[in-house]
Amino acid sequence: MTKITLNELYEIMYQAQNPNGWWPGRSDWEIIWSTVLIQNTNWKNVAKAMVDLDHATGFLPTKILALTNKEPEQAIKSAGFYTRKAQTLKSLATYFASYNFDLEQMTMMPKDQLRKEILSLKGIGPETADVILMYALNKGEFVVDVYARRLFTCLGYSLDKLSYDQAKTLIEGKLSDFTLRNYQNFHALIDMFNQEYKLPQDFGKSYLNGYILEI
Numbered sequence: 771m772t773k774i775t776l777n778e779l780y781e782i783m784y785q786a787q788n789p790n791g792w793w794p795g796r797s798d799w800e801i802i803w804s805t806v807l808i809q810n811t812n813w814k815n816v817a818k819a820m821v822d823l824d825h826a827t828g829f830l831p832t833k834i835l836a837l838t839n840k841e842p843e844q845a846i847k848s849a850g851f852y853t854r855k856a857q858t859l860k861s862l863a864t865y866f867a868s869y870n871f872d873l874e875q876m877t878m879m880p881k882d883q884l885r886k887e888i889l890s891l892k893g894i895g896p897e898t899a900d901v902i903l904m905y906a907l908n909k910g911e912f913v914v915d916v917y918a919r920r921l922f923t924c925l926g927y928s929l930d931k932l933s934y935d936q937a938k939t940l941i942e943g944k945l946s947d948f949t950l951r952n953y954q955n956f957h958a959l960i961d962m963f964n965q966e967y968k969l970p971q972d973f974g975k976s977y978l979n980g981y982i983l984e985i
Contacts, residue, residue: 771926773984776944779925780956786977789958798873798906799829805901806858806893807849819849831863831871858893865891873906881909896934901957910953912941917964924973925983944985 795801807816822845827833842856849855869876881903888899900911914937919929929937967976
């Protein structure tokens with residue numbers, strides 16, 4: 771077995787896969803709403819919901835706020851859990867309204883403050899908050915999703931006993947000289963890897979077989 775660091779893992783994965791264009795979206799707003807709709811479902815269901823939401827609002831937060839409570843539910847029905855998710859969309863839109871919908875201004879703010887504010891919103895957990903921060907507000911974050919946990923376990927380092935924030939703090943503390951693009955790529959690479967290989971059973975067939983992670 772070959773021991774590798776987190777930075778080495780990133781480089782190996784980057785050489786093997788192309789993460790460009792991982793999180794699709796024509797605008798930051800489209801990305802933000804998709805982070806809510808992807809919860810507990812798959813991209814196929816989200817894609818249909820996003821088309822319908824686009825028709826209803828153009829993804830503009832002002833138009834989301836102008837909808838009745840039932841209208842966004844109908845638009846995103848294919849994404850599942852549509853009542854809860856519609857409420858979360860409105861809650862997020864209301865939050866961004868407090869900043870006059872100025873995402874560029876928000877990127878200048880400390881990420882700890884933004885993360886705390888976003889996590890205070892009903893329906894937003896740490897994974898969703900970190901994806902919003904990373905893709906829409908230009909903050910480098912390691913997303914401790916189920917794919918990351920599966921991969922790390924296969925590499926001999928289980929995160930199962932750690933909470934989301936404990937795992938996030940540990941991993942980010944071990945990544946050297948990581949930029950925003952590095953964080954975005956790492957998230958994409960890990961999720962793409964899990965889509966190509968069903969873990970843990972197919973790990974032995976992957977290009978990472980034979981490596982063990984040393985943190």
